[in-house]
Amino acid sequence: MVAWIPYPFVRIVVFFIAGIVLGIYQPDIIDESLARIFLIVLALLYFILFFILRESKKIVSGFLGLATIFLAGYVHLLSQTDSRQEGHFIHSQKPIEYYRAVISKYPEEKERSWKVEVSVLELKTDQGWKRSEGKVLCYFPKQDFENPFQYGDMLLVKGNPEIVKAPSNPGEFDYKRFLTFRNIYHQHFIKTENVKWIGNDPPNFLIGYSIKARQWADATLHANVNGQREQGIASALVLGVKDGLDNELLNAYSSTGAMHVLAVSGLHVGIVYWILLLLFKPLAKLESGKWILAILSLIALWTYAFVTGLSPSVLRAVTMFSFIALARPLNQRTNIYNTLAASAFCLLLYEPYLIMSVGFQLSFLAVLGIVYLQPGLYAMLEPRQRLWDEVWKITCVSIAAQIATFSLGLLYFHQFPNYFFISNLFVIPGAFGVLLGGIAVLVTGFIPPLASFFGLLLEWLIKALNFIVFTVEDFPFSLTEDIYITTFQCWMIMLFIIAFVLFLEFKKFSYLIVATCLSAVIVIASWMHFSNDVDQTKITIYNVAHHSAFDLIDRGQSLFFTDSVLYNDQEKLRFHIRPNRLIAGVATVHPGFEKLNNVFERNGCTVLVWNQKTILILNQKKFTLPKNIKVDYLIVSGNALGSLKLIENHVRADKIIFDSSNSFNYVDKMLKQANELHIDVYSVLHYGAFDLET
Secondary structure, rough: OOOOOOHHHHHHHHHHHHHHHHHHHHHOOHHHHHHHHHHHHHHHHHHHHHHHHHHOOOOHHHHHHHHHHHHHHHHHEEEEEEEEOOOHHHHHOOOOOOEEEEEEOOOOOOOEEEEHHHHHEEOOOOOOOEEOEEEEEEEEEEOOOOOOOOOEEEEEOOOOEEOOOOOOOOOOOOHHHHHHHHOOOOEEEOOHHHHEEEEEEOOOHHHHHHHHHHHHHHHHHHOOOOOOHHHHHHHHHHOOOOOOOOHHHHHHHHOOOOOHHHHOOOOHHHHHHHHHHOOOHHHOHHHHHOHHHHHHHHHHHHHHHHHHHOOHHHHHHHHHHHHHHHHHOOOOOOOHHHHHHHHHHHHHHHOOOHHOOHHHHHHHHHHHHOOOOOOOHHOOOOOHHHHHHHHHHHHHHHHHHHHHHHHHHHHHHOOEEHHHHHHHHHHHHHHHHHHHHHHHHHHOOOOHHHHHHHHHHOOOOOHHHHHHHHHHOOOOEEEEEEEEEEEHHHHHHHHHHHHHHHHHOOOOHHHHHHHHHHHHHHHHHHHHHHHEEEEEEEEEEEOEEEEEEEEEEOOOEEEEEEEEHHHHHHHHHHHHHHHHHHHHHOOOEHHHHHOOOOOEEEEEEEEEEEEEEEEEEOOOOOOOOOOOOEEEEEEOOOOOOOOOOHHHHOOEEEEEEEEOOHHHHHHHHHHHHHHHHHOOEEEEHHOOOOEEEE
């Protein structure tokens, strides 16, 4: 049995996280003021009992302390939720005419716009100006703004930010919820005439200089490395700047299980720390050498974090390795799990919503997996040759990290890279070389000939790395994709892995029984999903702005109706359409009319029969309707219908649906008219996707 005694910080962070999670999912289960009072009372009671019971070795104070930590996590989460603060402009009852804001994050480059996070300082309503607070995600179209505003720029913006909308298609990524974990609730699409630059006053001078350092480093890498893809990989792997990566490159690294090298995280900071230990190894012989090494390591690690822009992923990794660096001189017996728990506790104390960050979850799980599983895996073989020993070490690290993050990978990315152990044999050493080469370019940036030489080496190393990644991607069956699991199944898979690993380690039959029961639960949950969501027929009319799109799904087969523009837009299909198909277990998609026999086209309209349902589509303003037709669904596209009265005497429809290719104002008018005529009408733009089992 795993003992709690050697892991005090693990206990603390587990209960602290439990309190945070309760605050996220049940923020009103305890009144915030009452929770603060309880916290103070519990803390006082704990300290009193701790000193009274200290000698008698009772555990009452211990349980009380953990309860205090749990409540502290809950209260901390509520206090760090901006929408609960009185001064947040989400509580403003009046429309906002203007607001003054400062850019608080590094601008991100999107395909057609610049995405910038701003912090509101004050706003103007019809009652005048008043101080306020809150964050807004602003989008500036590239056609109007050739270059983005920069960190610290003060802006005067005209208009009322809109609340981020909830997902409007089945299974679609909940961007609104994602942003709430960053305390962002509003977005604003801004045109040139609605914004004015009024100065520059960075909210944090340290971050301001850090961003300038990253811009210099990025420019130095681009100046010394040729090739767009090579420049993109260099900036991503060395600095964490991923703006220059194209979709094909991202898909290749994702499909081969090598995506982790493109975001500066634990791997990169670990490499930097390993280099430091190697360089300063002679210091260990000195009397205070361990402390000197720790201090130099901290300076070097945080300098690297500074140059990479102090991004969240880098801060996570540097904080983790800072604790490891300090643990070495403080106490050689310090448990690595306590060290990891202490770093997680500090990060969550700084930002409790980090617990909902995919990067945070994957990063800590991967490290835990490597620390716990890698030694056991490595002990299974003992290669005698140095080369095979190194190969086996890397393979064990890859397998350990993959086991630890397996369920989360399926939940978030719906795929599994089958050859991850092959790609990582080359990618991990390659990342090591690229990082070394990138640092060499930056260090010699003031000596152009040397920087160019290292830049050339770096360029060819990246080319070799990309060649390997694309080669592995082209292997047959390199990727198992379109995997759908629920959050519940994810937890069950994770618990199954833990139970099975404990059975292998401790050889206790009880763990095998638990693992068997969990596997049965997973099978039952999968069967229920198949029965409820896959073994069904349904029609889904999607909400994709300016497009008409709907799926007719029949037990894993889909007939897809849309325009050619959307059909070839893989990014929109991936975001809006694919999640519903994953849930429904769609394995094959056919362009709609190709597989239908009962299709009748007339001027401006189409009639089709599917699964004993008749569907009429109006897609042109000049249309000729069949006389006295009875349909199950009438779909109106492209503002085709001038008035509902035009079809009232020609078509009897159980349901009239206005898809997302119509304009919002047009559908508003149709809804009012339908209300007057008592006609059952559904607007995809207003109410989200029309999703009905037939």
